[in-house]
Amino acid sequence: MRFLFIILSMFMLTGHAGAQETQRVVVTQDNYAAPIAPHEEPNARVQNERDEISEYWNLLGHRLKITDTLLVLFTLLLSFATGALWWSTRKLVQGADRTAERQLRAYISVDNGPIAFRQAKRALFEFRLHITNNGLTPANNVRIISNVAITNSNIPIGFDYSLTDLPMSSPFRSVTSVAPRQSMFHSRMVKRMPVSELRLISSGENIFHVWGQVIYDDIYLRNRQTNFSFIIFAARRRQEAVWHRTEEHNNSN
Structure with a gap:
């Protein structure tokens, strides 16, 4: 009987310790998560809004993305340079043709x-x-x-x-x-x-x-x-x- 009482007492002590440990872990998690929820989420939202503002600009009343705008401007500049190069090459070819004609034609x-x-x-x-x-x-x-x-x-x-x-x-x-x-x-x-x-x-x-x-x-x-x-x-x-x-x-x- 005494032996049975000792085993029962040990079992109750073990369960009480496990409950305290579980409670301590849960409380620890709650204590760790509780401060994050009210403070970190608004900061992240503000940071996202700032990032979005830094990626856009207002041009003639329109909100345009900076990278897309720069890409369009670069494409237009490249097209203009290509057209100027084609025009210059065409002028050179025409000039060479006129020179050859003046040199070879009958006089x-x-x-x-x-x-x-x-x-x-x-x-x-x-x-x-x-x-x-x-x-x-x-x-x-x-x-x-x-x-x-x-x-x-x-x-x-x-x-x-x-x-x-x-x-x-x-x-x-x-x-x-x-x-x-x-x-x-x-x-x-x-x-x-x-x-x-x-x-x-x-x-x-x-x-x-x-x-x-x-x-x-x-x-x-x-x-x-x-x-x-x-x-x-x-x-x-x-x-x-x-x-x-x-x-x-x-x-x-």
């Missing part, structure tokens, strides 16, 4: 040549103009048209150099091609000159005026034009004729 020039004089019943003068392609590519569909007149040595400023009075079937119009660095000649004649007029030319009172234009196409299919105008002092016997370019109508494109 037609007109220079004076010899004069042939024959006299039978009436005097006849033949003027030959040298047509030269100074370019590196052929000049195609070369069309030459010219006119000649007998006048005094003073060609007035604003002289009418038009050649519209010569039809397409005119014998003074020719069509051909000129290879690079090659020349051809264009002949223009004055027929049926009376002796009285020949004397005025021999004395220098009158001169010959030859003018015209050369129209051609280069390899880039661009239409080009070279204008020419010469006054010619006919030579007396054993003298060479003198050619001079007039102040106007000696240009090209």
Whole structure:
């Protein structure tokens, strides 16, 4: 009986100690959790609100996220830089094409040549103009048209150099091609000159005026034009004729 009482007493003591320990743990947890709930949660909420405020800004009345706004601005800047680079590259390519065209295209020039004089019943003068392609590519569909007149040595400023009075079937119009660095000649004649007029030319009172234009196409299919105008002092016997370019109508494109 005494032994049973001792065991029962030990069991009660053990249970009482376990209850106290359990209570102490629970109380400890409550004491630890109690201060956190009322103090830590509001601080975390405030901190989150501050973080959200720092990630956004107001722009023109709109609340925009800073990182997204910066990303859009960077994308726009990159697009602008890409467009500027494309434009610059395009300009460089166009400039290179124009330079190559200027270097390779045909350039037609007109220079004076010899004069042939024959006299039978009436005097006849033949003027030959040298047509030269100074370019590196052929000049195609070369069309030459010219006119000649007998006048005094003073060609007035604003002289009418038009050649519209010569039809397409005119014998003074020719069509051909000129290879690079090659020349051809264009002949223009004055027929049926009376002796009285020949004397005025021999004395220098009158001169010959030859003018015209050369129209051609280069390899880039661009239409080009070279204008020419010469006054010619006919030579007396054993003298060479003198050619001079007039102040106007000696240009090209």
